[in-house]
Amino acid sequence: MLSASMSAVRSTIVVPLRPASVCAKCQQRSISVCNSIPDEDLHRLAAIATTAAIPVGHGIIEEGEKADHFYNITAGTARLFKSMPDGRRQIIGFAGPGTFLGLAVSDSFGFGAEALEPMRVCRFSRVGLGRLMEDFAVIEQRLLQVASTELVLAHEHMLLLGRKxxxxxxxxxxxxxxxxxxxxxxxxxxxxxxxxxxxxxxxxxxxxxxxxxxxxxxxxxxxxxxxxxxxxxxxxxxxxxxxxxxxxxxxxx
Amino acid sequence: MLSASMSAVRSTIVVPLRPASVCAKCQQRSISVCNSIPDEDLHRLAAIATTAAIPVGHGIIEEGEKADHFYNITAGTARLFKSMPDGRRQIIGFAGPGTFLGLAVSDSFGFGAEALEPMRVCRFSRVGLGRLMEDFAVIEQRLLQVASTELVLAHEHMLLLGRKxxxxxxxxxxxxxxxxxxxxxxxxxxxxxxxxxxxxxxxxxxxxxxxxxxxxxxxxxxxxxxxxxxxxxxxxxxxxxxxxxxxxxxxxx
DNA sequence: CGTGCTTTTGAAAATCATCAAGTATAGTGG
DNA sequence: CCACTATACTTGATGATTTTCAAAAGCACG
CATH class of the missing domain: 1.10.10.10 (Winged helix-like DNA-binding domain superfamily/Winged helix DNA-binding domain)
Incomplete structure (x- = not known):
């Protein structure tokens, strides 16, 4: 029953400065939370965002980690998982490009995230996004939509795990x-x-x-x-x- | 593997008119979504709300039903479930007083809800709540909070179902x-x-x-x-x- | 072209499900 | 209020799906 757990080295490999116009050209904006913000205000989004490249097997989010950043996947796929002390692991989902990561109620993440393929992510500070939300309530609506969709998928998966x-x-x-x-x-x-x-x-x-x-x-x-x-x-x-x-x-x- | 499924008769037993001040006295407001609305505007909430008593075993929400109403539980407990054609059933949660029911992305509910104990619920029209949200963005914030909490619980439950x-x-x-x-x-x-x-x-x-x-x-x-x-x-x-x-x-x- | 890891396949073991009674509980009507 | 019946819960015996242990085969990378 024990699952082989990967090394999952914490990685902050690349955190380059962010040109103000990068968000405008982002391939994933159309399907991500970022499209809640109009073009003329994109500089505000860019200001709080950094990008990072995550190599295969490395962690984006560590289970239980302080949740002071959010992520948006721009390339690659991650596995999201919870684990038990003895190594048993439950993958709660796979996250691909466009996925918003980091909805957290408490101040820490309840799950980990690791790169399945080479990844690129956009990283936002929690407080920065909070400030942005004050001006763009649409973001909240969008996040609610995201959370609701996730919830439906979670329910479906519970049926699978419990009864199939x-x-x-x-x-x-x-x-x-x-x-x-x-x-x-x-x-x-x-x-x-x-x-x-x-x-x-x-x-x-x-x-x-x-x-x-x-x-x-x-x-x-x-x-x-x-x-x-x-x-x-x-x-x-x-x-x-x-x-x-x-x-x-x-x-x- | 087949689970005994209750009769789950659809019930709209009681839908009384709603005095404008009922919400103010509601025992559950302090812990529910309704507390997002200030006292002086409670009449607007009351205007779109009706109450219903649900007898034991009866349904509040039918799986797949058109989601044009939301519910807030004021008394009793409900089981929330998904089922399979052959009767297999997965209960995705138990909902008690103060619980907001009806977060739905699509236009229909992905799960059913039945009374485990005699219940009282507050029923809001989807459009009514939508209009209310335009004026009180706090509701959305609160719903996002609710959804995020649910999501954390769902993840925890997936670990239980998949690995324990x-x-x-x-x-x-x-x-x-x-x-x-x-x-x-x-x-x-x-x-x-x-x-x-x-x-x-x-x-x-x-x-x-x-x-x-x-x-x-x-x-x-x-x-x-x-x-x-x-x-x-x-x-x-x-x-x-x-x-x-x-x-x-x-x-x- | 090895070497190590992933995947597949096989046999044995275990947990949990199914089938089947038996016991307790609750609700009903006399 | 008590007996009676139906339902819910417990317990036992058996069985099946899935896990565990073990090893071979297939790939991928250096």
Whole structure:
């Protein structure tokens, strides 16, 4: 039941000065919280933001760390997780570009975040963002929206963790990944892009789905044997029969 | 694995007219979202609110229902749940007095809510609250706070569902209940109020913890045999050794 | 082209679920 | 108020899914 925990070295590798116009050109602004701020006031956002590059395996947020900064992911993917003293770990989600990290009620983070792929993040001071929110109430609205969406996903995941079988969990996971990639890449609707990339390791999938790596591997093998998926390599899955996968994921046979 | 699902009859039993001053006298205002509104403007809140009494077992929110109303619980407890076509159910939380129900991103509720005890709720129209929020941005701040708190609890629960053993789950649950009751009743710190009330049935506990009623029952029996708890009756638990329960709950031995 | 890590596969063990009674509790009507 | 019935809870025996332990195969990186 113990999960291999990565070294997760704390990293503040790059914190360059921030040119005033960087935010305007940011690829991720359109889908992130930052789009709450009109172009002419972007300099105020830029003023409180620094960027950082996070190498694979390094931490962005340490569990229990003082929450005096927020983050916005501009590139790469992170795993968000909670862990137990003996090393057991539950991944509560994967965060990709555009994701706002750092909603915290208390003054410390309840979860950790580590880079799954090389990442770039935008870093805001808590007080700075607080001051900005006073002038732009839209930010709060946006954050409420973000939090509500997260909450819906969390509820869905609780159902998965509490009540679904290993097979159902994997089917749910793969479909969610599929939906995510097709919506993010703005792929045209007609393109049946069924190949889903899995940037995370089996241990991450296991810790996300509340299983062991062996069960994940075995279950994927069985899904392959049942011709529901193909596994070109360990980190990509071809969804051969999304409809039947959906039936399995939802548990109605 | 199938869970007994209650009849959950939809109920709009009582929807009385609302005197303008009711909100001012509301016992729950101090701890609820409603305290965001100053006394002199309470009539505006009262204008969009109606109250309803919900009998035991009846539904407040139906899963998938159009989310054009919000609720605030003024008395009693509700179970919030998601279910699967075959009847499997995951309880995502229990909501008591002061709880705001209805944070929804999409236009429909992702979960259902049923009365565990006789309840009273305050019902607000979505549009009405939306208009109120335009004038009182504090409401949004408060809702963001509520959502963030919920999110932290959800993450904690994911760790429980994905990684904890039955024994750890029960210990966590009982301690959380204990902390809740001691903070809600404003019991003086010195009173070692170790007796915790469990208003919900074993099936609710099971569906909350991702277990079966049998496992819940057996695990409680074992905790009793280990002198960690006492069971005066089926619906109250005496936490004999909270410290050791905490050690078990956190999984560090 | 090794070497180390990840993934897969196999066999045994364990926790938890299912099936099946039996006991206690609560609610109802006499 | 008490007996009766229905429901909820507990307990036992069995079984299945998943975990654990173990090792081989596949990849990736130096």
């Amino acid at each position: 079988t290993a097979r159902e969990r994997l089917a749910s996971f793969l479909l969610a990944r599929g939906a995510m990639s097709s919506s993010c890449t703005m792929a045209p609707a007609f393109s049946q892009h069924r190949i889903v990339a899995l940037p995370m390791a089996r241990s991450d999938i296991a810790d996300y789905l509340g299983l062991t790596i062996e069960t994940v591997s075995r279950t994927l093998t069985r899904l392959k044997a049942d011709r529901l998926i193909a596994l070109p390599d360990a980190h990509s899955v071809d969804l051969l029969d999304p409809a039947r996968l959906k039936v399995i994921a939802d548990g109605d046979f | 053993t039955a024994r750890e789950r029960l210990a966590s649950f009982l301690l959380a209940r204990g902390a809740m009751s001691s903070s809600c009743t404003m019991a003086p710190a010195f009173s070692q109020h170790r007796i915790v009330a469990l208003p919900m049935a074993r099936s609710d506990i099971a569906d909350y913890l991702g277990l079966t009623i049998e496992t819940v029952s057996r695990t409680l029996t074992r905790l009793k045999a280990d002198r960690l708890i006492a069971l005066p009756d089926a619906h109250s638990v005496d936490l004999l050794d909270p410290a050791r329960l905490k050690v078990i709950a956190d999984g560090d031995f």
